[in-house]
Amino acid sequence: MVMKLLGHYLSPYTRRVAVSLNVIGLPFELVELSVIQEPERVRPHNPVLRLPTVVLDDGTSLIESWAILDEIDRIAGPEKALVPTLGIERRRIMQTMALAVASMEKSTAVSYEMRFRPPEKIHQPWIDHNNGQCLGGLQQLDAIANAAEPSGWLAGAERISQADISTAVFVSFMREARPDLGLDTRFATLCRFTDRCEQLPVFRLAPQPPSAPGKPGVWMPRR
Numbered sequence: 001m002v003m004k005l006l007g008h009y010l011s012p013y014t015r016r017v018a019v020s021l022n023v024i025g026l027p028f029e030l031v032e033l034s035v036i037q038e039p040e041r042v043r044p045h046n047p048v049l050r051l052p053t054v055v056l057d058d059g060t061s062l063i064e065s066w067a068i069l070d071e072i073d074r075i076a077g078p079e080k081a082l083v084p085t086l087g088i089e090r091r092r093i094m095q096t097m098a099l100a101v102a103s104m105e106k107s108t109a110v111s112y113e114m115r116f117r118p119p120e121k122i123h124q125p126w127i128d129h130n131n132g133q134c135l136g137g138l139q140q141l142d143a144i145a146n147a148a149e150p151s152g153w154l155a156g157a158e159r160i161s162q163a164d165i166s167t168a169v170f171v172s173f174m175r176e177a178r179p180d181l182g183l184d185t186r187f188a189t190l191c192r193f194t195d196r197c198e199q200l201p202v203f204r205l206a207p208q209p210p211s212a213p214g215k216p217g218v219w220m221p222r223r
């Protein structure tokens with residue numbers, strides 16, 4: 001029995017786990033679930049009702065993508081791990097991932113503010129604050145991507161690492177879900193780097209679904 005990845009590729013956190021499994025070469029089965037529409041299918045495996053959740057072949061559940069990725073690296077061993085276990089490269093890769101995750105979280109804070117709140121309770125200064133934080137992180141990632149041009153990996157790594165996977169998956173998601181941020185214009189280098197990653201077979205095996213025009217509940221805030 002292979003491990004089960006509960007989630008869907010509309011979720012960038014699920015998608016970064018899937019791409020990581022592809023890079024390492026660990027087989028998995030995607031079990032497509034929506035936490036909003038099917039919470040009772042998620043609850044037995046994750047009491048926090050969040051995706052991704054991984055169910056190992058012995059029935060053990062793993063939650064939170066960062067902790068799942070850590071376990072995948074442990075299973076893969078130090079030669080294949082996507083975050084090096086030792087050395088200064090570990091710090092550079094972890095810090096690049098930290099920028100990517102923090103930017104993604106700030107973008108999501110805005111999406112949730114606009115999607116789940118009644119219009120009269122949306123607070124524009126909070127949206128502006130989060131957008132500013134998100135763009136600050138992406139600006140630094142753009143500079144890091146610039147150093148990797150035209151064919152290298154982020155953080156000076158010699159092969160693809162979790163910094164590349166998380167950055168590219170999150171930027172792809174934000175370009176689609178947050179067109180208002182204008183990432184292609186602001187951060188052309190980062191977007192070029194993301195396009196390069198998205199061409200790789202390991203990314204194409206876990207494709208980000210195309211946006212659904214006219215279905216604001218899927219990507220776009222209901223506003």
Ligand SMILES: N[C@@H](CCC(=O)N[C@@H](CS)C(=O)NCC(=O)O)C(=O)O
Nearest residue numbers: 011012013035050051052064065066
């Ligand atoms: N910190 C979590 C974030 C995961 C997350 O936000 N997942 C979304 C789907 S993209 C979700 O489950 N949202 C439902 C919720 O949090 O209520 C991780 O890294 O796994």
